[in-house]
Amino acid sequence: MAGLNVLISGVGIAGPATAFFLAKAGANVTVVERAPEPRTGGQNVDVRGHGLTVIRRMGLEETVRSKTTHEKGLKFVDAQNVSRAEFPIDDGQGFTSDIEIMRGDLGLILYEATRDNVRYLFGESVKSISEKSEKVEVDFENGSPTMSFDVIVAADGWASTTRRLAFDPKTTHDCLNDLGQWAAWFRIPHKESDSDWARWYNAPGKRMILLRPDNAHVTRASLWAMPSDDHMDSVARKGIAEQKAHWKQLFHDAGWEAKRVVGVMEQANDFYMQKIAQVNLPHWSSGRTVLIGDAGYCPSPITGMGTTAALVGAYILAGELAQKPKDIFKAFQMYEDRMKPFIKTAQKLAPGAPSMANPQTQWGIQILHWFLGFIAWSGILKWMGPSFNPPATGIELPDYTFA
Numbered sequence: 001m002a003g004l005n006v007l008i009s010g011v012g013i014a015g016p017a018t019a020f021f022l023a024k025a026g027a028n029v030t031v032v033e034r035a036p037e038p039r040t041g042g043q044n045v046d047v048r049g050h051g052l053t054v055i056r057r058m059g060l061e062e063t064v065r066s067k068t069t070h071e072k073g074l075k076f077v078d079a080q081n082v083s084r085a086e087f088p089i090d091d092g093q094g095f096t097s098d099i100e101i102m103r104g105d106l107g108l109i110l111y112e113a114t115r116d117n118v119r120y121l122f123g124e125s126v127k128s129i130s131e132k133s134e135k136v137e138v139d140f141e142n143g144s145p146t147m148s149f150d151v152i153v154a155a156d157g158w159a160s161t162t163r164r165l166a167f168d169p170k171t172t173h174d175c176l177n178d179l180g181q182w183a184a185w186f187r188i189p190h191k192e193s194d195s196d197w198a199r200w201y202n203a204p205g206k207r208m209i210l211l212r213p214d215n216a217h218v219t220r221a222s223l224w225a226m227p228s229d230d231h232m233d234s235v236a237r238k239g240i241a242e243q244k245a246h247w248k249q250l251f252h253d254a255g256w257e258a259k260r261v262v263g264v265m266e267q268a269n270d271f272y273m274q275k276i277a278q279v280n281l282p283h284w285s286s287g288r289t290v291l292i293g294d295a296g297y298c299p300s301p302i303t304g305m306g307t308t309a310a311l312v313g314a315y316i317l318a319g320e321l322a323q324k325p326k327d328i329f330k331a332f333q334m335y336e337d338r339m340k341p342f343i344k345t346a347q348k349l350a351p352g353a354p355s356m357a358n359p360q361t362q363w364g365i366q367i368l369h370w371f372l373g374f375i376a377w378s379g380i381l382k383w384m385g386p387s388f389n390p391p392a393t394g395i396e397l398p399d400y401t402f403a
């Protein structure tokens with residue numbers, strides 16, 4: 001595929017992973033990222049099943065494993081910090097996966113592995129896309145000259161701007177399946193009570209606090225809420241200070257370690273909030289633009305499958321393009337055909353999620369704890385097979401040659 005000019009928008013996980021394989025196959029790859037540098041924010045992300053196979057095929061398993069968080073499992077705790085149900089890492093297919101890594105660490109590993117063969121432009125994003133007969137012409141927001149490409153890969157996340165620019169609004173206007181939940185992620189200083197276990201605390205009013213270990217003795221906090229109105233949309237459009245103030249107000253009386261968490265949230269420089277939603281589209285390409293990762297099929301953080309879907313998508317898209325560089329439309333179709341059954345299972349939510357795991361009342365929380373305590377005690381998940389986060393199936397990874 002030497003000579004194929006590809007533009008990728010977004011340096012998250014999907015963007016640099018796609019760049020990795022395309023550059024290996026000889027394409028000229030340019031990647032633009034809106035942020036001024038690689039983003040190191042975010043919490044633990046899971047690499048499961050086929051995602052790990054892709055990392056192996058990149059030759060990065062050892063590097064990735066050296067950065068894992070060593071989380072031992074998940075405890076559901078009550079307001080007194082008493083554990084009510086425990087799910088150890090076990091087979092790596094439950095809440096805590098075989099590879100738990102900080103999103104920023106994985107992103108940096110992929111960026112480092114590609115930076116010598118790929119042209120990265122930070123602080124830049126796509127302004128407009130115009131399809132010509134054999135190429136697509138792109139204008140940029142921040143001063144880069146107009147450029148022509150054979151393919152544009154939109155890897156700019158669930159709210160993808162590139163998707164909006166390239167697709168017919170009729171196709172995309174209702175592509176977000178809003179799950180009615182919001183989350184905010186940030187680092188907080190480690191305390192003795194933060195062990196190697198993740199701790200999940202439910203507070204009345206459909207609120208949840210999750211504290212997880214990382215590999216640098218810092219605690220990763222996230223706050224989760226299911227507001228009954230759409231007020232959060234306007235909060236998300238405000239500045240970080242206002243967003244933090246809103247989350248503080250929402251959680252100040254939540255009990256357990258809420259005061260500690262919201263108390264230090266103000267100093268967090270990696271605060272990030274996001275709507276919990278899935279992306280569903282009938283097609284993943286429009287003209288010469290193709291969607292990858294969250295931009296095309298975000299399964300949402302509550303499935304634990306976003307990173308794996310992004311890695312597998314990167315491998316399949318690049319593999320199909322490497323096989324058919326002269327017929328990119330056929331390659332897009334093959335990518336979609338191969339990926340769709342996999343994404344269907346990756347997007348599968350646990351029954352009643354996210355509401356069942358976020359009760360409104362103290363009584364509802366008590367019932368949740370009894371239920372989870374029974375599940376943990378009975379070992380029912382083991383004989384049910386892969387547990388509440390089954391690794392998605394529905395795909396065999398072809399053996400593509402990229403060199």
Ligand SMILES: Cc1cc2nc3c(=O)[nH]c(=O)nc-3n(C[C@H](O)[C@H](O)[C@H](O)COP(=O)(O)OP(=O)(O)OC[C@H]3O[C@@H](n4cnc5c(N)ncnc54)[C@H](O)[C@@H]3O)c2cc1C
Nearest residue numbers: 010011012013014034042043125156157161293294301306
């Ligand atoms: C800061 C951050 C923190 C996250 N934290 C978590 C977490 O804690 N747990 C979890 O499960 N998932 C988290 N996610 C989502 C998770 O990374 C993805 O679900 C998954 O890894 C798939 O990645 P992706 O590359 O498709 O999208 P993303 O990881 O969302 O990456 C998209 C990239 O595109 C960039 N971008 C956006 N718009 C533009 C634009 N117009 N032009 C150029 N670049 C643009 C973004 O800055 C980002 O770097 C986070 C995402 C981000 C951006």
